[in-house]
Amino acid sequence: MRKNSTTIFFTIYYETQNDLPYFASYLTLPMTKNYQPTIKILAEDFEIPQLEKKRRITALLPYDYEETKISYPVLYLQDGQNLFDENAPFGNWAIDRSLGEFAKTNNKIIVVAIDHGDRERINEYTPFYKSKFGRPQGKDYMRFVSETLKPYIDKNFRTLPDREHTGLGGSSLGGLISIYGGIVYPHIFSKLMIFSPSLWIEPRLHIDVIKYFEPQDAKMYLYAGGSESKNLVMNVQRFKQSVEQVSQDRANFDIHLALNPEGTHNEYFWQLEFPKALKWLYF
Secondary structure, three states: OOOOOOOEEEEEEEOOOOOOOEEEEEEEEOOOOOOOOEEEEEEEEEEEOOOOEEEEEEEEEOOOHHHOOOOEOEEEEOOHHHOOOOOOOOOOOOHHHHHHHHHOOOOOOEEEEEOOOHHHHHHHOOOOOEHHHEOOOHHHHHHHHHHHHHHHHHHHOOEOOOHHHEEEEEEOHHHHHHHHHHHHOOOOOOEEEEEOOOOOOOOOHHHHHHHHOOOOOEEEEEEEEOOOOOOHHHHHHHHHHHHHHHHOOOOOEEEEEEEEOOOOOOHHHHHHHHHHHHHHHHO
């Protein structure tokens, strides 16, 4: 777990064709002010009654949270182990660094990181029945996020609880369950950060969207890497078209599709994409 550091991080910006900057590298500089978020573990064994399990939940609060009375938007992210822990086996998104950079310009947000269930991750992040993976638990997991965790966060922290200030996101299977959460709970989440979603598990998801999605005004930042898998980009584009089709004349559902031809399926590329997505969705 990363502790509040005694250094700040200098960020090199590169402009993309969409004028959305991304964080290319971090250089340690002498400290002038620590904008890094305060990392608060809510519990190592936070109760998940819908699954009869317990899980570590962490909140990343703006560096000056205790010094103000400001209320903040919230982003709920899956795979908490891979978001800011320098010892994560596959790397991490370095979201604490990104949040520190945004805080320098007074763009602040609360991020709630939900640890995955290790061996049970695939079941917890899969809402649809696939016999070879066992019993899907994604529906109950999203009930936990929406009906248990969010009310707890809104009660115990200064949040902007309305849907316009509440987001959901993740990568890979975490992206898949976040898509499901956005479809089933559009009255709760209006900002979706979807990186490299595992649409191969449910290739007909674009059809389910047409059948069951009741869209409300929302924004989705959808990312895929061209070197991830054979069909990922095609599936992501098809999913985007389905959402736009069902939203037409019913809601202002704004989707930004970011494609990196060289992107592979790992935390390094999601780390680069996170600040771009956060800026587009919230700031």
